[in-house]
Amino acid sequence: MKKGYIALTTVLIVLPVLLLTGINLVYQNIGLLLTSKMTYDSNILQIHAETCLEESVYKIKRDHLFVGVFSMTQEGWSCESIIADKVGEPGVKLLSVTATDDSANYVNIQKELNVNTDPFEISNI
């Protein structure tokens, strides 16, 4: 037969160590969750910004001469697209799309759109 007991003092000594380990784990997991949420929000906002970019291109398709600010407001997020002509290159437009959400995160996309070709050519700046 082997002894099968634990002293109450041992339990009380082990307890703080266990609690510290637990608290440390909780903090680590909170950090991990926050990072995951920020990554998720950023990805979603990127998709919204690209949606806004598509709408801007569609607007230019209907009116090749359009310049100015184009805005979209949806539940939880909004975006603003600034459309300008590129100096010295007629038919080439500069698009700056900024999407923001309720948590004040923002994503900015900057593109160059050539409306002289069919279909339009879009490229990064």
Added chain:
Amino acid sequence: MKSQIFKKKLTTKEIVYLGAFILIQLLTSFKVLSHSTCSYQTILTLLILLVIFTLLFFLALKDFNTMEVDQVVSLFLIVFLLLLNAFLYLLKGSTWGIEITRNFYYLPYENLIGAIILGLIFQLIVLITKEKGLGQGDVRIAIICGFLLGSSHLIPWLYITIFTALIYGLLLSYKKKKFRGLKIPFVPFMVLGSIVTILLSL
């Protein structure tokens, strides 16, 4: 062990204990069989787990009454689980596991790691306290629990085990009006921790 338990008339405490044991076994079986795809691997693992838990229950009951751990049964369980997990690990690799339910997998590699970690921690406490703070028999049961739960379930298991033992210890010390040198049986709490951890994971 069987003769010790069944030759004498069971006390009310033992009847309650046996009732709880049967209820938990049935609950575990029901949860596993209602969730899983019921492959032969799952059913075989469930049967092995139920047999192991039956033996653990009797070890816990014995420890509760005598504060001693049966050497033969505990050693048999350690050797059996070691061989089973080592064989499965060597045969199938470190990522292979048996799906018990959608949330609970029996992973031989994790189980080996869990047993090593628990064995080392508990043996260290035994060596530091020179067996005054923790019995050698508890190390064996901790190793068995490590084999059953795996490394990923060790923290919840430790929490449940330590806290239930603490509550019982404090109640006992209040009842006996004694704090220093009070010893409490630890195997029932380790078995309880294993069961609760598994049931919560299923």
